[in-house]
Amino acid sequence: MERIVFHIRLKQYEIQVERVLDASLSTRAIAVISSNQQDGTIVSLSKEAKEEGLWAGMRVSLARKMSHRVKLMPFNESLYSRMHHYIYENLQKFSPVIEPAVFGQFYMDMTGMERIYKNPDQAGYQVFLDLRNKVNLQSQVGISENKLVSNISTAVVPQSIYEVNRGGEASFLAPLTSQVLPVTREKAVTKILRFLFLEKVKNVQAIVGNSQSGSILFGKHYKQLAMEANGRDDSVVKTPQLRDHILKQTILREDTNDDEILTAAVGKQAEQLAYELRCRDLVAGKLKLEIHYTDGFKKNYAGSALKNDNESVISQCDVLFRKANYRRNRIRALLIDASEFRPASHQLNLFEAPKQNDISKTLDKIRNRFGFSCIKTASQMLIPELHGDKHSRPVRITSGGR
Numbered sequence: 416m417e418r419i420v421f422h423i424r425l426k427q428y429e430i431q432v433e434r435v436l437d438a439s440l441s442t443r444a445i446a447v448i449s450s451n452q453q454d455g456t457i458v459s460l461s462k463e464a465k466e467e468g469l470w471a472g473m474r475v476s477l478a479r480k481m482s483h484r485v486k487l488m489p490f491n492e493s494l495y496s497r498m499h500h501y502i503y504e505n506l507q508k509f510s511p512v513i514e515p516a517v518f519g520q521f522y523m524d525m526t527g528m529e530r531i532y533k534n535p536d537q538a539g540y541q542v543f544l545d546l547r548n549k550v551n552l553q554s555q556v557g558i559s560e561n562k563l564v565s566n567i568s569t570a571v572v573p574q575s576i577y578e579v580n581r582g583g584e585a586s587f588l589a590p591l592t593s594q595v596l597p598v599t600r601e602k603a604v605t606k607i608l609r610f611l612f613l614e615k616v617k618n619v620q621a622i623v624g625n626s627q628s629g630s631i632l633f634g635k636h637y638k639q640l641a642m643e644a645n646g647r648d649d650s651v652v653k654t655p656q657l658r659d660h661i662l663k664q665t666i667l668r669e670d671t672n673d674d675e676i677l678t679a680a681v682g683k684q685a686e687q688l689a690y691e692l693r694c695r696d697l698v699a700g701k702l703k704l705e706i707h708y709t710d711g712f713k714k715n716y717a718g719s720a721l722k723n724d725n726e727s728v729i730s731q732c733d734v735l736f737r738k739a740n741y742r743r744n745r746i747r748a749l750l751i752d753a754s755e756f757r758p759a760s761h762q763l764n765l766f767e768a769p770k771q772n773d774i775s776k777t778l779d780k781i782r783n784r785f786g787f788s789c790i791k792t793a794s795q796m797l798i799p800e801l802h803g804d805k806h807s808r809p810v811r812i813t814s815g816g817r
Contacts, residue, residue: 443463677746
């Protein structure tokens, strides 16, 4: 049976999502940036912003000097992630085998779907219409027999639906720049391609056609380069595994490296996490604390929470924060990810007073009646008002997503 693989690409994904939520941005020059600080960079930008002379990767400080008309918007990872997951769920009606990639990109295995759809082009058009009508997002659909060629087609072809017929992969790739091949991200490969002026894929195809010279030039990368240059890809579309998580995210109103504020923010998130663990009568076998810095850098450190009382969870999260936060840069957001749950043990320890557990349960009774925010620790009173204080519910996360 002939394989059919779709690649769905929503170009300028972050810009499209921002415009869906705010219609006033539909004709404005906007750019999504990694940080509001001077050393931040442009992640995505609209065509109107490009006309102002801006480009992806430009420093925020330079962008502000070049144009005052462009609206610079912070990277809202939680928003883009939720939309990405919603699109993934919406695409499942077209195929049971879908692999989420980076934000705004998906692979779909449509092998055997000819009984439902007249041809792959018709199926691709249905996907395109569904995304436009359901979420008001413009997409491109690349169709071929493998993930590699389908992905490249959505990156280089402007048409909304484009199919590369079986056997035509090498001819399709030949006139394209050699940088479209994923293996060229290896510095050793790029160095040789530049030295030999192999600017087009057809030039690479000619070199790798001779296995002896190709092996000498590219060494361990030769086999992969030969496959990619000729449009061959044996990887399969994999459905993501579902994992049970509890996520807690806080986006600070102002980027800061104030230790008191950060410690209080971590403590508040940890207390919320402990409360939800007790509600589910679980402990977290894996606990990961992730720090998002102003300059876009991320750092995380993992551990576990063997108990679910407030003191145990807060102290463990504080330890993870101290180990992860070794930079002097200001912090923009904090995220705690709890997973690998197991039932909480209720056996009493003869040498340990149950004081902390009793205190936690007493606080739970009060909060269940009057709301979680009715009680705060003294340190939490120091935290400025938060933009994104997420009282997250337990969620099902796809491991294949970003």
